[in-house]
Amino acid sequence: MGATAKTHGIPEIIGSYFFGLAPLVVLMWFNWEFVGVLVPLFILYIRSKRYFEKWIDGYTGDCLGAVEQLAECICLLSYIGLWKFM
Numbered sequence: 869m870g871a872t873a874k875t876h877g878i879p880e881i882i883g884s885y886f887f888g889l890a891p892l893v894v895l896m897w898f899n900w901e902f903v904g905v906l907v908p909l910f911i912l913y914i915r916s917k918r919y920f921e922k923w924i925d926g927y928t929g930d931c932l933g934a935v936e937q938l939a940e941c942i943c944l945l946s947y948i949g950l951w952k953f954m
Contacts, residue, residue, distance in 0.1 A: 895947075901954060905946040909939055 895902040916935045920927045 899954060901950060902947070904950055905943060908942045908946055912939055912942055 892902060892905060912935065916931075916938075920931050924931075
């Protein structure tokens, strides 16, 4: 049974959000403009969700891996862009 086939409890979800957003919160402590990193990630989320639901009626592990890699690239490019123009 894959990881997407089971349900996750509230403590697991809260832990994921905590450790996922902790680096962003630390950076925002020094400069609040780093919250702008969330905008392209939200756009990626909406677009990829709509795309996968339209073409394959959901998502697969390959889709999740591809979106994770895209999110990482978008995060890094957003940080670099924000850092350069601040």
